[in-house]
Amino acid sequence: MLLTRKAEFSASHVCANPAWSAEQNQAVYGNNANPNGHGHNYVLEVTLAGDPDPVTGMVFDLRELKEILNREVVDPMDHRFLNKEIPPFDRVIPTTENIALEIWKRIEPVIARKGVKLHNVRLYETADLYVDYGGPQ
Amino acid sequence: MTLTSRYRFSASHRLDTAALTPEENRRLYGKCNNPHGHGHDYVLEITVDGPVDRDGQVVNREAMNTLIRGRVLARLDHKNLNVDLPQFAHTVATTENLATLVRETLAEHWTLPARLARVRISETGRNSFELEVPKA
Secondary structure (H helix, E strand, C coil): CEEEEEEEEEEEECCCCCCCCHHHHHHHHHHHHCCCCEEEEEEEEEEEECCCCCCCCCCCCHHHHHHHHHHHHHHHHCCEEHHHHCCCCCCCCCCHHHHHHHHHHHHHHHHHHCCCEEEEEEEEEECCEEEEECCCC | CEEEEEEEEEEEECCCCCCCCHHHHHHHHHHHHCCCCEEEEEEEEEEEECCCCCCCCCCCHHHHHHHHHHHHHHHHCCEEHHHHCHHHCCCCCCHHHHHHHHHHHHHHHCCCCCEEEEEEEEEECCEEEEEECCCC
């Protein structure tokens, strides 16, 4: 069975490669390359896969999942400038793809320790753009 | 990793097939058979699949938007599907057939390094049609 929990955080970022000219960055990242940054209301959907526990009837304790998402993602990233404040985004360009990869890296081991499989991380940058990541192939 | 981008277009259509009698068409398609046609604000979702490249992207957003706008939205937005699209001269302009047309059009003109993985069209907020594109 799949279980999905949603979390939200608002943050600013710049998508630009410091080794490139402004024109190159504009060509690859468009508006996202504005050096002063801009922000989004990110929406995160984390999906776990597992069988409901025979005693509790739950795949995973939702309160605990909420605490994990808050501790690993929302508390550190909400109302932050990702490039300036949240490693590794001082050197990794915080595209939606790279933020999703980082979220996977942060939460997967914590959930795996509880014996449950992280199935998918979906990250909406806007209502009209999102990525899905299901782990290394 | 997959990336999904959502687009919008508005178009009119009429559901009617020459294979059925006018009475049968009325019964099958109901309001959608109105001879004057009617319209929707369609929502199109395109999903691409591929590795994250060294720029940190599955796909260049601008390249994707240019392709979808040029090849799909320009042909569909503010059009009468039955009249303006030759494909619907003899095929019913259902959203199922429209999704197939979008997939075929994109497959023919695909220029992106990431793979086209899914086409989904919502005709209204209450129905949608989804086509997975199998891996080659």
